[in-house]
Amino acid sequence: MAERYSSFQSGSMSWFLQRVTAAFLVVVLAFHFFMLHFVHHAPEVTFAGTQARMSQIGYFLTMTLFLITAAFHGVNGVYAALINQGLTGSRKTAVKWVLVVAGVLLSAQGIYVALVMNGLM
């Protein structure tokens, strides 16, 4: 019996962060959709428009944070889903690192793009 939890590994943090990010995402995702489809219409998006928005530091930071939380939330969600399907052992470790790398790359690339839009890079 004891060996069941000897490799004690709490799932509470990832669970908790998944909820916290979700709560945050509700707000920004709604904002994002509204902004890009209702206030400005997607077909009318131009680089200039994007750049104008991105230049506002508040918008830039929100979008960056949006990206990071979404990346975390999405990647963490995929990971949790796979584990629930019974992923274990070395495959689990492999998947975990692939997802971490994918998430980091996604965020990095996204931030880089945002900085470009911002005109900072």
Add this chain to the structure above:
Amino acid sequence: MSQSYNRGLIEDFGRWREFSAGMWAWIFHKFTGWVLIGYLFTHIAVLSTATANPGTYTATIQGLEELTIVRIGEVGLLAVAVFHILNGVRLLFVDLGVGLESQDKSFYASLIVTAVIVLASVPTFMQGAF
């Protein structure tokens, strides 16, 4: 132990008619979550055209937006996102222990509200698509 008969996985999805509301909610949430993260990757890829030069970016986005299929895809994305959000909120309430007795009703409500929002947004999304 004596021999026993393992019915394998056939029973699981072959039995979808017997799934309960909570199970459907789970399946849909999973599905929409995966679509969203998939989209996020694509989205960033598309936006990356901005790193080439501003013209490419504008051209790409507007070019894509001219495609009816992309517009339809966007409505789909909206549906997926709205459902994920609404059901996500439902799940957040469940996590807080609020309204557990009506979890099935709130799931149906999420579906209906998603449908309504999506239908209502179709004109906006399809504007100029045809």
Add this chain to the structure above:
Amino acid sequence: MSTQLTEESESETETERTETPGDRRRAEKKARQGRSSEVQEPTEADEETVHLKVFRYDPEVEGKMDPRFDDFYVPFEKGMTVLDALMYARDRFDTTLTFRHSCRQAICGSDALFINGTQRLGCKTQISDLDGPIRVEPLPHAEVVKDLVVDMEHFYDQMHSVEPYFQTNDEPSDELEEQRQTRENREKIKMSTRCIWCGACMSSCNIAAGDNQYLGPAALNKAFRFAMDKREGEDMKEHRFEILDQEHGVWRCQTQFSCTNVCPKDIPLTEHIQELKREAVKNNLKFW
């Protein structure tokens, strides 16, 4: 039990018994058994008759090794339950029909079955509440031993793995002195103490089906029963959360609610599991 294949192969087939005249006669009997498929023709007017479609399987008997459904037509009586109908079919038509049952009053937890696509206790399900024909199968996500009997070992293992017993560091020294418990605290754990170990919840949970190590709703509910019992004291509570907080503990639950829907004792399982999650998060935040 998980529907995934287990790692170790189950090679515990019985060693060959030496052939005795008895074996030979039994073999003949088996062969006969396999041939006669026990189908009862409807005898009375249709509304008066219950049509059961019952899952049959026996690893040893020829003709039953390939799972099949048998039809039984049982005369209906007011107040008849699915268990009553099964017993009737067994006693009158086919004594080889096998299922677990004992109390007939929803307290022993032996006869959780998959009836018309839902996990229910045979004895607690009125025929009149069901649409016919009534399909009776063994619990899904468990290995079938024979007919409607499934292997419960995995369920018991999960139950045992949460230290399902009261533990305290300050038991009264006097053998006649009670530990005090407030009414509120008793009320808090009341529903969780009603579990009859029927396994219906575990069978209904997709996550448990996918993850063999997931403790499952019944075991988590058992853990809730002790973790929330103030008589155990704070140290024990911390210890209990170590068990619950493991990878295959509370976090596996995806709030599918199937367990809560099927529990014959109306235990709010999802609610209990969710409360444990919140407590676990709170505990971990405290350690920061």
Add this chain to the structure above:
Amino acid sequence: MYEHDVIVVGAGGAGLRAAIAAHEEGADVALVTKLHPVRSHTGAAEGGINAALREGDDWELHAYDTMKGSDYLGDAPAIETLCQDSPKETIQLEHWGMAFSREDDGRVSQRPFGGLSFARTTYAGAETGHHLLHTMYEQVVKRGIQVYDEWYVSQLAVTNEDDPEERDCHGVIGYDIQTGNVEGFVARDGVILTTGGLGQVFDHTTNAVANTGDGAAMAYRAGVPLEDMEFIQFHPTTLPSTGVLISEGVRGEGGILYNSEGERFMFEHGYANNEGELASRDVVARAELTEVNNGRGINDEYVHLDMRHLGEERIMDRLENILHLAEDFEGVNALEEPMPVKPGQHYAMGGIETDENGETCISGLYAAGECACVSVHGSNRLGGNALPELIVFGARAGRHAAGKDLGEAEISTGKTDDAEMGEVDTPVEPGAVASDDDSAVADGGATFADPTQTVEATLEAERNRVESLLEKDDGIQQAELRSKLQKSMTANVNVFRNEDGLKQALRDIREVREEYQDVYVNDPSRTFNTDLIHTIEMQNLIDLAEAITLGALARDEFRGAHWRQENQERRDDVWLKHTLLSWEDGTPQLWYKPTILEGENKTYEPKERSY
């Protein structure tokens, strides 16, 4: 072959308690049970556990109530042990975490119960038995006690000296239900039988399908006398289709009984002009049956228990679970229609004769719980006295078997000098059907010096029996016999008993017994063969049905739960004694022993039992 110090057969309340006690004495103990422990019928008990815990109450009052309730057929040393030990055993359960209902001050709750002079029935909601069973199973898990679940014990391994008192029990034979293997279990120190009730002798009972009295029948055939078997408690309000118990609480709250003519018969037909529906269990049960027999029953079967007039609010408040029971098991909405009820077998007061340490006259063989008769209930059990019996005598048997010195027992077992031979005029020969197959008659094995050999010899015989049952492929099936036996018992040995009926029952039992010679098992499988198990159980039902009927025929008086048409009063001059039946290698022999009324501090004087 498995080997342990103590083997406990059965894992209900009594078995679990015995196992824990033996384990605490340091014994290597194993539970062998045909059901997984939590499936045992102890879980069905609702009311509570009698224990003198509070200020103003003491064990002597409890003992007095119990003696009076027993109609002076209980043995004082047993009753006093029960009442003295019950408080600490009950609190022990509390220390093990049992979820008792609580008072405002946080102490365990107690409520009043029929026949008790103090509200001493300690309870956990309306599901005391469930909590008791689970709490003790949890302790078994905690201690890592070995459990062989879904192992059916079909025979005791007992040496076969002529005199049962000289025999030794060395173990049991178990049949693994999952695999069909027959195996021997050697018990170095003792075998404790805790196999529970025998309700399946009747066709309408509150007992589980698994309550087939196996332990009592096995002990009987091994040479242990059965005591007071004629005393069977019938509960007046059980649901007709299943036998599920409708608690006395309904009548307590004001529920009314009606016959098919809409008469409130308890008053209108003068069964109990003062108490009406609240008269004692046996009175109400007899009244209901009289109505049915006189053609005033509904569907010629039951009467109506109506609680609609109590109003939904009151019902929801106090009797909610009754609504669920009526709905789930009878399909009746008790808020809108009356509930059908009829008397049903509920409890066996008699059983395996033991002393206060749970020991029988065969050394190394113990019994506790409903299958045993230490004689605390005498001719009538008080509500809430069975659960304390499980934990008190379960624990004592466990300790004693594990070698703890509990002092000399005051109750004697086996035929002693006090024994008075009895005789009963039977229409047919009772007992085993003479045959060339001796294993059905006696206990098997020859006398071996070595315990293992005794078990091995019995094992061999038992393997052959299982083999031959499986081999046979035509004849009669047990289900038919079972239903025939049960019907006759319900018709003739029910709450009303008269000579003709009892003799008829004996004839029917004989017939069934002879037909049983021809029984065969239809299912050829070794895997989970319930057909085989039921067939083996059937033998036990026959022996017990006969024992009950023989006792009932012999006892020509009205005492407690036993009523005889020919003699409708208690006859202390002749009948203040226990009925015993010994198997005598297949020929039941009737004898009596006196009731012990001398207690520790006082002698109990038989008085009129009136409430």
